[in-house]
Amino acid sequence: MLEIVVKTENWERHVRVSAEELAGLVRRIGGDGDRFLVVQRIPDLPDVFAQVWHEAGGDYTLEYRDGAPDRHFQAMADGPEAVIAALTGWARQGAGWDGGLAWSLLDMGPALEVPPLGVGEDERAELERRVREALAGGYASRAELAELAEEYLVTEDRRPVSREQAVALADRLWLERVAEQATWEGETDPERLTRAFTALQDAGITARENFTCCRSCGQSEIGGEGGSGARGFVYFHTQCTDSAAAGHGLMLLYGGFDDSDETTAAIGHEVVAALEVAGLHAEWDHDPARAITITPLDWRRRLVG
DSSP states (O other): OEEEEEEETTSOOEEEHHHHHHHHHHHHBBBTTTEEEEEEEESTTTTEEEEEEEEESSSSEEEEEEEGGEEEEEEEESSSSHHHHHHHHHHHHHHHTTTTTTOOOOOOOOOOOOOOOOOOOHHHHHHHHHHHHHHHOOOHHHHHHHHHHHHHHTTTTBSSHHHHHHHHHHHHHHHHHHHEEEEEESHHHEEEEEHHHHHHHHHEEEEEOOOOOSSHHHHHHGGGTTOOOOOOOOOOHHHHHHHHTTOOOOEEEEEEETTTTHHHHHHHHHHHHHHHHHHHOOOOOOOOOOOOOOOOOOOOOOOOO
């Protein structure tokens, strides 16, 4: 799999696609509402991306940016194969990946100067603390973190952080986290959890990570997530994520779609078994009215973007 995220004009989001899947997405574009792809690395990096535009009957316009405004390039191709080769090479970061096309530098103008935050040290520290909490959770994108940074200190008559300042702050803290996670080795506990949830999903149990804001919303919405063959569900909401990131373990909510205690207990046993197979320790007293808790838990979730 390629360590990329591919976003389409029609709002699809494809994570860690194969080279063949990437090729299929390139060949597909051209119709109304499906004319471009934006490709980002995993983890996403500020101002590092590739993108392609194609309208049926025309050439392909391929661009990539490697950080600063003076590192934004464009090339044209008359068919999809050269684009596929370039995007696949870019995704793999192979030497000479850009050698098959004639690239020209695009003039993007000078980088924007972002003024420093006009807040006191206490507010700055509180803002950074909240953004770092969201980063530690591991599910927020760079765009979501920037939105959080922009809105967190807002009051009825005061908006102290501009959009540009919020993006700069979020990107700085994001890159700190990217550098930190580069030192992590092996499979992390959140990756083990994802492996367990994938197995449960394949076994007919609707499994969702970081699902909704709270238990009330989760219980009311999880039924809409299950397919026709789903026997039950397991999920954790964003407050559970925050607790896990703070070192307090992770609470899992589960149940059967028939609302019976018997089915709920059976789903609970399957969830615990899947967690143990994945290498996680679950605490549960077999009471269908009690949540399952994963503890101890080292919550180091790698960023995607």
